[in-house]
Amino acid sequence: MGRPSLADQRTAQILDAFERCIARLGLDGCSLNDIATEAGMKRSILRHYVGNREDLVHSLADRVIGKYQTSLQDHLAASAALRPTEQLLTYLFPRRNRSSTESIVVIESLIAASECDPEIRDRIRAYIDWLVTQSARLLKEDHPHSKKENCWAVAYGVIALCFNQESLTPLGLPVKYARSARRCAETLIASLDS
Amino acid sequence: MGRPSLADQRTAQILDAFERCIARLGLDGCSLNDIATEAGMKRSILRHYVGNREDLVHSLADRVIGKYQTSLQDHLAASAALRPTEQLLTYLFPRRNRSSTESIVVIESLIAASECDPEIRDRIRAYIDWLVTQSARLLKEDHPHSKKENCWAVAYGVIALCFNQESLTPLGLPVKYARSARRCAETLIASLDS
């Protein structure tokens, strides 16, 4: 009974607009008004759906990290024919820039925000832990004779190279940098053979 | 003639206070008033010395990057007895956390700000280019038979591992992560021998 709820749809619209605003103005640079305008609605209705600013940021963090996790799972499912090591490399260092500059700015903003927000901090920490563990598992499949801790260390190293690459993306560095990062990742993985 | 100027001293005080405020409240989280109070002065006098907010941020970027550059030069001078590779490793991965969490938050905030400020962006880009070039030169000294481009790629990889480590510091990750990053850096450098 009563009018049907648009909550899910509207919330998604708002978070989409929030991401675009962050890319354009920075996380702290955009007001609820900016976001509402970007989403094509009034600030009042935005507040009606997502609550206050803190709630909004938390919702965004949840959605962004969730998307990252499913994107890895999707990639693994879609590239099941490749060797695990190749699956990992193509995920972390795609030939075509998979992750747009926009989404990079968003996650970087959230990391920065985690400095002053324990809830976000724990969320990101758990995600990184999960990502490294998954990656280490893939490496171990391809290098069954390597010690588990070595796989973990290399997995983290490869992820670190990827993360750094993404965090520097807004600087617009020459392609040379990205290529070197990938080559280093391959070198690290190759070191597991010895 | 006239009253002697305190500009240099006051500017330094202000930038010090700015860094502390950034560490506590974030770059966009602190107002000119917060900074002035932290520096023990009024907002009016702060503005008198450093101009508006944009000027203040630019001054900070200049000072921070300048300090990073001299810190490398100082380290190289102080550790001239070591092999170049060791000099680089001890600089990027000090046993004791050389760079305080505070200074990490500051530089990360500036990188985030560079997204919307081309002047800061160019400054940081030039710094990274300089740092990688210097590091590649050190590696080349120790590995004269390696190709220059390989030294450059490994130098960038090692710096990427360090940068990522620093950028994740606010998350408070277990020591395991830092140790793995350093081990990966050593592995990369070792790969130059082959």
Place this chain on the structure above:
DNA sequence: TGATTTATTGTCATACATGACAATTTACTC
């Protein structure tokens, strides 16, 4: 002492971000 330069304080106007809430409209069920 007087002139000059800078330091320092105080205040005002403006703009804006946010939270709260009342009022109205819309869509669905019985």
Place this chain on the structure above:
DNA sequence: GAGTAAATTGTCATGTATGACAATAAATCA
């Protein structure tokens, strides 16, 4: 059509960040 729950709009009060500027105090030199 009546009832109901949600959508949507509009407005107000409050706190605050900022820029501008006037006014006063202090230090140095001629």
